[in-house]
Amino acid sequence: AANEVLSIYFEPEIAENMKDPIAFLAKTDADTLYYHQAMKAEDASQFRIAMQGEVDDHCINDHWEVIRRDKVPDGVKILDSVWAMCCKRRIKTQKVYKWKARLNIHGGQQEHGINYWETFAPVVTWISIRLVLILSILFSWNTCQIDFIMAYPQAPIETTLYMELPKGVTLKGLSRDASQYVLKLKKNLYGSKQASRVWVQYLTKGLIKLGFRGSRVDECVFYRDDIICLFYADD
Numbered sequence: 001a002a003n004e005v006l007s008i009y010f011e012p013e014i015a016e017n018m019k020d021p022i023a024f025l026a027k028t029d030a031d032t033l034y035y036h037q038a039m040k041a042e043d044a045s046q047f048r049i050a051m052q053g054e055v056d057d058h059c060i061n062d063h064w065e066v067i068r069r070d071k072v073p074d075g076v077k078i079l080d081s082v083w084a085m086c087c088k089r090r091i092k093t094q095k096v097y098k099w100k101a102r103l104n105i106h107g108g109q110q111e112h113g114i115n116y117w118e119t120f121a122p123v124v125t126w127i128s129i130r131l132v133l134i135l136s137i138l139f140s141w142n143t144c145q146i147d148f149i150m151a152y153p154q155a156p157i158e159t160t161l162y163m164e165l166p167k168g169v170t171l172k173g174l175s176r177d178a179s180q181y182v183l184k185l186k187k188n189l190y191g192s193k194q195a196s197r198v199w200v201q202y203l204t205k206g207l208i209k210l211g212f213r214g215s216r217v218d219e220c221v222f223y224r225d226d227i228i229c230l231f232y233a234d235d
Helices: 002-009 012-017 035-040 046-059 126-139 195-208
Strands: 062-070 083-089 096-105 162-164 181-185 222-225 226-228
Touching: 035 046, 046 083, 046 096, 096 195, 126 226
Parallel strands: none
Antiparallel strands: 062 181, 083 096, 162 181, 222 226
């Protein structure tokens, strides 16, 4: 009966992978691409639009400052910029409905004790999530899920980082010789080793400022009056 339900709502391949309720079949995700792969794909134009939109959003929100390369202090490493591309598909039809391009700084080039220190960031436990959902069912509580858009860059950067200009996009106001410029980050960017930690600390301070108090059991659970807030920072 369970298999019949799966076959009704999902494509055959997805239904087959969901027969085991404990684990999915592991396989390579063809919808997650590197920059060079995305630029060779049939839908490369859609990725280019997404890339330009990503950079424009960073510029509008003042997440960095464009400076001349010779203004970077001597001995300071300029980290590479890295594109992470992916397609979002509708579960039932498997048709692509969104092309995403996320700009990251190359955290693998960071050096401990120089441009990063601590990296640990807590995430809410599945025990807390399940408990709150069970209580919501028992007491008819309202629930909602929120996904922060460009979450990490909302937090100020922990230490000064310099990044190469991203490939494949145009930054307004630059002269023709763009190679002479780099980005001095003002905000916490995806890809850095401490990005999750910085975001969690920023979010926690904000929740406390709004009157929330933290759980003594799970540091990603907060309470205020009749609100319970659980948060999970990934990436």
